[in-house]
Amino acid sequence: MKFQKANCLKGEITVPGDKSISHRAVMFGALSEGKTEIINFLQGADCLSTIGCFRRLGIEIENENHIITIQGKGLDGLCAPSGVLDTGNSGTTTRLISGILSAQPFTSTLTGDASIQTRPMKRIIEPLSLMGVHIESLHHNGCAPLLIEGQPLKGIHYHSKVASAQVKSAILLAGLYADGETSVTEPTLSRNHSELMLRSFGADIKTDGNTATIIPRPRLTGQKINVPGDISSAAYFIAAGLLVPGSDILIRNVGINPTRAGILKVAKAMGGHICLLNENRDGEPTADLHITYSPLHGTVIEGEIIPTLIDELPIIAIMAAAAEGTTIIKDAAELKVKESNRIDVMVQNLSAMGCSVTATEDGMIIEGKTPGVPPLKGALIHTHADHRIAMSFAIAALIAQGETEIPDSGCVSISYPSFYSDLHSLSESI
Numbered sequence: 001m002k003f004q005k006a007n008c009l010k011g012e013i014t015v016p017g018d019k020s021i022s023h024r025a026v027m028f029g030a031l032s033e034g035k036t037e038i039i040n041f042l043q044g045a046d047c048l049s050t051i052g053c054f055r056r057l058g059i060e061i062e063n064e065n066h067i068i069t070i071q072g073k074g075l076d077g078l079c080a081p082s083g084v085l086d087t088g089n090s091g092t093t094t095r096l097i098s099g100i101l102s103a104q105p106f107t108s109t110l111t112g113d114a115s116i117q118t119r120p121m122k123r124i125i126e127p128l129s130l131m132g133v134h135i136e137s138l139h140h141n142g143c144a145p146l147l148i149e150g151q152p153l154k155g156i157h158y159h160s161k162v163a164s165a166q167v168k169s170a171i172l173l174a175g176l177y178a179d180g181e182t183s184v185t186e187p188t189l190s191r192n193h194s195e196l197m198l199r200s201f202g203a204d205i206k207t208d209g210n211t212a213t214i215i216p217r218p219r220l221t222g223q224k225i226n227v228p229g230d231i232s233s234a235a236y237f238i239a240a241g242l243l244v245p246g247s248d249i250l251i252r253n254v255g256i257n258p259t260r261a262g263i264l265k266v267a268k269a270m271g272g273h274i275c276l277l278n279e280n281r282d283g284e285p286t287a288d289l290h291i292t293y294s295p296l297h298g299t300v301i302e303g304e305i306i307p308t309l310i311d312e313l314p315i316i317a318i319m320a321a322a323a324e325g326t327t328i329i330k331d332a333a334e335l336k337v338k339e340s341n342r343i344d345v346m347v348q349n350l351s352a353m354g355c356s357v358t359a360t361e362d363g364m365i366i367e368g369k370t371p372g373v374p375p376l377k378g379a380l381i382h383t384h385a386d387h388r389i390a391m392s393f394a395i396a397a398l399i400a401q402g403e404t405e406i407p408d409s410g411c412v413s414i415s416y417p418s419f420y421s422d423l424h425s426l427s428e429s430i
């Protein structure tokens with residue numbers, strides 16, 4: 001797909017449902033008794049992989065008229081899968097389901113696409129093995145395919161080296177079945193959707209700072225879940241609104257859970273005008289975001305804020321390239337083990353667009369624009385099949401001089417199938 005510089009973006013959009021929350025609603029619904037209904041479920045390939053896996057585990061799931069209906073069978077209702085579980089491109093599916101499968105009275109094998117087969121699974125193999133499961137990386141490289149021979153599990157108190165909601169959630173889900181309480185302490189707090197949603201299904205979960213503790217064997221009951229818009233998807237339009245001169249965009253019903261909303265703080269620190277309207281703080285907090293064009297300046301992004309914006313760092317790097325001054329991103333080594341090595345891939349593509357950017361061990365140093373000169377030039381973008389890279393550079397193209405080509409643009413369907421039509425709806429000139 002080819003992109004040109006845009007004049008301005010104006011109008012209103014509603015981004016699709018949150019990816020993390022959509023995955024969890026399916027999983028927790030499957031483990032609950034009775035019916036769970038999910039409204040505004042994200043129909044992206046990743047979340048459909050989660051539905052596919054739970055159908056193979058014997059759970060009836062309907063996906064009709066934008067509503068997902070799950071007939072939950074309780075904690076002990078899963079059946080041995082008939083074949084290999086396919087987790088596609090989804091790290092969340094792979095890691096969270098591993099926690100659940102660890103406690104089942106059957107053996108499962110799971111794997112996903114080429115990217116999933118390079119992503120680190122030792123981070124879950126280690127704690128789940130401590131709980132008593134036999135879990136093996138079949139190619140002995142710490143990655144999927146994984147063979148999981150479920151066992152009765154022991155409760156553990158685990159100190160994770162990484163701030164990862166996927167690791168934390170895998171352990172807490174295994175903890176649902178353990179013989180005593182299980183806790184996870186992380187170096188900095190990662191997204192807390194599992195803790196909030198498990199509690200709403202009836203689980204007994206305590207949180208204290210960076211530690212979450214689960215009491216085993218709760219009775220989980222089916223729920224009605226209304227999934228808020230995904231701030232990670234809204235991020236592209238937040239950036240577009242701030243970067244394209246004359247823009248004025250309203251993004252409706254975006255999840256602003258503080259463990260996810262770091263981009264709002266960074267955008268404000270860079271001089272961005274973002275106004276929160278119609279805030280709703282029941283359960284997962286939401287708001288409408290009003291974005292207006294703002295000249296941006298560089299900043300430093302490091303420490304505790306990193307897990308709250310980890311998926312937004314590619315688009316934040318685009319904002320930094322168009323800002324005045326230098327932006328430094330630190331403490332973000334996790335970027336190297338996402339759907340692609342997002343430090344290398346951002347540096348490669350930003351450099352192709354004429355930005356002066358350096359990769360560091362745990363982030364990037366990005367030199368912003370020269371005043372009076374267009375910040376970027378059009379280029380051929382290599383997405384490495386990473387949805388967030390494709391969307392970030394589609395936005396970069398809107399402020400670049402000349403044409404930008406993104407050959408592998410279809411990979412956005414992992415998290416945001418309607419991304420290009422939503423972008424088009426805000427601009428006649430694209």
Ligand code: S3P
Nearest residue numbers: 020092163164165166167310311
């Ligand atoms: C996710 C957690 C994050 C994030 C991913 C979704 C989740 O990964 O990058 O896109 O739903 O729990 P880590 O937990 O590995 O940081």
